């Protein structure tokens with residue numbers, strides 16, 4: 015599937031310079047249908063995405079209407095100091111529509127990793143798109159920015175990533191820091207940080223940056239944010255670190271299916287133990303779930319199939335700042351903050367210990383499991399909605 019997708023994507027980008035203006039006249043729905051997806055596929059995507067961004071079922075028709083009527087938003091995707099794992103993960107998204115929407119139909123006007131064009135042609139496509147869509151394109155940035163020695167440790171066509179980032183950020187409608195490297199510096203910024211790597215918000219300080227951390231991040235977060243913008247004309251609420259609250263508002267620990275074992279004090283003693291297979295908590299094997307804010311345990315990866323803890327590996331906290339310096343990952347955390355599971359990254363430090371933590375825990379765990387159930391039901395509901403929504 016991925017190979018076929020990349021083949022057609024390569025064909026498209028070979029002629030991208032000439033076709034982008036025409037493509038930009040399409041709505042998302044028209045573009046999706048042109049790409050061969052059925053209305054049923056489209057409605058499934060709309061239903062699941064609405065659930066991802068926390069909208070009630072009654073608002074689904076608003077989401078569908080936005081996707082049917084709004085013109086696509088051009089995307090410029092820059093790659094700097096990174097491993098490209100975030101792109102790799104994104105194009106392997108189990109549901110083909112998110113990748114297709116971003117990489118093809120939303121119009122990826124520039125990405126030096128995937129586009130068939132290279133060199134001057136690729137640069138021309140980017141410059142043309144930035145000029146024609148000044149103030150209206152989405153900039154996605156993957157990778158950190160090295161600053162030591164005037165930024166020479168990441169250059170493209172003789173220009174430093176600092177220069178390129180400043181130029182492409184100038185006309186952006188919104189900027190996504192996609193992945194922990196652009197959001198927090200990632201492994202490049204880990205001690206001893208030989209190239210002086212920094213996250214992009216240390217270079218671009220005059221625009222809001224939506225952080226989508228993770229190593230890699232969950233693909234649907236990006237499509238969710240874009241769909242939210244299309245539907246309501248504004249970005250979703252962000253926390254103090256710039257992360258969309260709806261995806262990063264709770265800890266992995268709050269919805270983890272091994273949580274009852276944690277509460278009961280039942281821990282797996284070793285990775286290959288029977289207890290680990292039986293679902294006992296991985297806390298003593300180094301799990302960072304209690305201090306990590308992400309949606310993995312609610313949404314799970316690959317269409318709700320699994321996530322690291324379900325595969326038997328503790329969460330290593332890959333969506334938190336400086337996580338690479340927080341090892342070794344197989345050693346037990348000694349400082350879990352006991353703020354109660356209702357806490358968010360923004361409320362830590364403000365909550366008084368010992369007040370109804372038990373009740374809050376039960377409520378939070380129940381509500382997060384409720385959201386997960388809602389997501390699972392959404393996959394089925396998308397089909398039923400087809401009959402309810404008038405074309």
Ligand code: SF4
Nearest residue numbers: 270273295296301303
């Ligand atoms: Fe799950 Fe880790 Fe929390 Fe245990 S410590 S319940 S494995 S998130």
Ligand code: F3S
Nearest residue numbers: 308310329330331332
């Ligand atoms: Fe990362 Fe932990 Fe999720 S390691 S992928 S935040 S479960």
